[in-house]
């Protein structure tokens with residue numbers, strides 16, 4: 001097929017995106033997906049001939065932040081065109097149809113394409129009072145999710161509300177809000193993209209992976225893609241050297257804050273939060289919270305409104321981090337030398353595992369199982 005016959009290339013041209021930018025995008029996607037650079041060529045070849053997957057986007061108890069992330073009002077980029085390869089049959093916030101017409105479009109997709117569409121769920125699903133806290137077209141979110149996700153080829157729970165319940169599920173959880181995994185147990189091919197909101201780069205990378213390899217990427221214990229959630233914020237943080245050197249921000253706006261020291265004492269939850277924010281960043285890679293001087297609040301983790309608050313108090317219950325003086329001690333020993341810095345890293349990993357086993361009783365077992373699975377897949381030669 002010549003480039004002039006290819007709708008994707010024509011679309012790039014019509015929107016003023018050069019071939020060079022598209023190649024750059026494919027290389028960037030290979031990097032986000034933690035694939036070798038050579039995978040960029042495969043991505044470029046597959047994405048431009050891929051068939052449009054059909055998408056149904058459900059919104060339940062949410063703030064529409066993930067829809068905003070998906071739509072992002074910036075200049076057209078290759079990423080926008082890749083997202084446009086999704087045929088969005090139903091998205092109640094952005095579709096032109098409304099009322100009965102919209103509900104009929106949803107019913108038609110579910111009926112006519114069983115197992116032939118991808119369901120995206122944004123927002124938590126309230127289960128209290130028989131689902132009465134969120135109804136659309138006279139049906140509860142729970143009924144809709146069971147039907148739509150139950151017939152989908154795969155379900156992507158986008159944002160922390162859809163993955164873990166998020167803010168609506170914070171104690172005392174008056175609506176009985178749950179994430180998809182708990183509200184619709186056993187749903188086929190569930191992929192969680194947690195965070196508040198989920199980063200559109202990770203959604204794009206997920207779509208690119210699917211279009212390129214015709215399957216879904218390896219997942220962690222919370223069913224999140226390892227390419228985006230395989231490492232902690234702390235592992236890749238640009239302030240990490242200051243943590244290891246025992247250099248912490250003590251007060252907002254102090255010299256240490258202005259110099260870019262570690263935010264652990266100001267409440268940073270980076271050591272127990274897993275996402276690729278330090279690498280992918282936000283707003284097309286412009287910056288990210290810690291880069292701006294704000295601690296990570298752990299938005300990608302289960303129960304973060306209950307377990308990560310107060311946001312500006314440092315983590316409790318991690319051995320060695322219960323009181324500020326212990327933080328100083330870790331910093332002191334870390335400054336002794338490179339060996340000590342490695343020891344501090346090992347100590348942090350140990351502490352992190354302990355924190356998880358204490359705060360999320362099932363998590364450690366599931367994390368270890370996922371790690372075993374990831375190791376096996378690695379040995380089996382992932383692309």
Ligand code: SF4
Nearest residue numbers: 234237262263268270
């Ligand atoms: S505690 Fe936070 S600011 Fe400090 S190195 Fe870790 S992730 Fe970065």
Ligand code: SF4
Nearest residue numbers: 277289296297298299
């Ligand atoms: S830095 Fe932390 S709180 Fe901020 S978006 Fe990333 S995971 Fe969420």
